[in-house]
Amino acid sequence: MKALTFKRYGKTPDIGFAEVPRPTLKPDELLVEVHAAAVNPIDNMIPTGLFKAVVKLQLPAVMGSDLAGVVTEVGSRVTRFKPGDAVFASIFGIGTGAIAEFAVVPESAAALKPDKLDFVQAASIPMVGLTSWQALKERMKLRPGQKVFIPAGSGGIGTFAIQLAKHLGARVGTTTSTGNVELVRSLGADEIVDYKKQEFEKVLRGYDAVLGTVRGDAMEKAVGILKPGAAMVSLVGPLDAAFARARGLDFFLTFVFGMMSRKIMRLAKQHEVSYSFLFAHPDGAQLAQIGELLQTERIRPVIDKVFPFEQAKEALDYLAQGRAKGKVVIKVR
Structure with missing residues (x-):
């Protein structure tokens, strides 16, 4: 599958697209076909090595942590989700990335996507x-x-x-x-x-x-x-x-x-x-409560710019300029 990765820590992390194996599932995980992924300032900081001691990644590492998409497969112990469910999640800090065609999401990190939000809007929310x-x-x-x-x-x-x-x-x-x-x-x-x-x-x-x-x-x-x-x-x-x-x-x-x-x-x-x-941690139960606020329009997503999947690196560069009004999102499919 196609994914945005970085190969090394430091000033030249070599960020770009690569073909990586489709992830395999543990019993408590979901495989999600990613429809949209948002970028956050931490995504530009991690390749520098600043958080290398805190966020453990195996290089080359798939970038990103915010996603929205459709469940295609569930692990043997998953009870709250089934294939076909539209979900959103943060997978920050779990060792896998979101800017890819497919992503692994722990059941505990996922929540059902609010019906009133499209995938781009939903992806802008988790982090x-x-x-x-x-x-x-x-x-x-x-x-x-x-x-x-x-x-x-x-x-x-x-x-x-x-x-x-x-x-x-x-x-x-x-x-x-x-x-x-x-x-x-x-x-x-x-x-x-x-x-x-x-x-x-x-x-x-x-x-x-x-x-x-x-x-x-x-x-x-x-x-x-x-x-x-x-x-x-x-x-x-x-x-x-x-x-x-x-x-x-x-x-x-x-x-x-x-x-x-x-x-x-x-x-x-x-x-x-x-x-x-504070380093935010993934939490599907909290995300579900946030989803209720979005569904009832007590909180609305604010999105600055949407980039196509092929321009994911440009989305990170744009975010790094520090001028975005709201979120920057990548439309994967």
């Missing part, structure tokens, strides 16, 4: 949906009336997280460029800072939580807008020791990650707030 769910509901425990700061509101994560936060009853602050102000307002953002005209840390105050979506010193600046007792959850780093322990990493990596997060941890402690790093 951003699960990341937002696990950050806002599980880690932050966001409650009605609380204020959450979600920077980069027009991006893939931002467009979903704003809508989920509003569904949870929170007030949302965000940053965006002048041209995207109306987009984030339409998603429900309450306080919008045009980063080309203002600095958010000089405008926003009294927040209960912040979702770290922007690299650089944005998390350090965000500490000043938070109330004591607030929660900082970062999707972009620095990684911390708690994350290393949760992933079962060795003492050395736990120490290294602890050193990487030492500055932000110290700053957070000074302001009486908490800091943690």
Whole structure:
């Protein structure tokens, strides 16, 4: 089967199409004919080797983790799905990829595709949906009336997280460029800072939580807008020791990650707030709940651009420019 792969870690990962064997199933897995696959920033980061110690892959590795498609075969222990079911899933971190003609999906990671979404729309959801769910509901425990700061509101994560936060009853602050102000307002953002005209840390105050979506010193600046007792959850780093322990990493990596997060941890402690790093994990049950919100149109997909399968590498290059409004999706068939 045809798949987008990378052959090595580093500055020249040799990303391109290759013929790879069609995957074989374990008893608890589904074989899915992929109709669409979305790309995420992590897809461009993994070939650099930055997460090599955390995400275990056998090279050459098939790229991508978000998919929507049709089940063609099920393992002997699968009970919730059958051939012909339309599903969507994140397979991030399980060692296989989604930008391919077929993909293996653990039963525990899959959910039925909402009828109201086509395959392209459904593929745009898993990573951003699960990341937002696990950050806002599980880690932050966001409650009605609380204020959450979600920077980069027009991006893939931002467009979903704003809508989920509003569904949870929170007030949302965000940053965006002048041209995207109306987009984030339409998603429900309450306080919008045009980063080309203002600095958010000089405008926003009294927040209960912040979702770290922007690299650089944005998390350090965000500490000043938070109330004591607030929660900082970062999707972009620095990684911390708690994350290393949760992933079962060795003492050395736990120490290294602890050193990487030492500055932000110290700053957070000074302001009486908490800091943690989050790597979203596949979860079909959570994805099914997200699917209900999409089916009832309480949350809508936001898609910037759709690329044909043959231009999958161009989709990754386009995403890397950092200007996408919402998600970038590859239409496989």
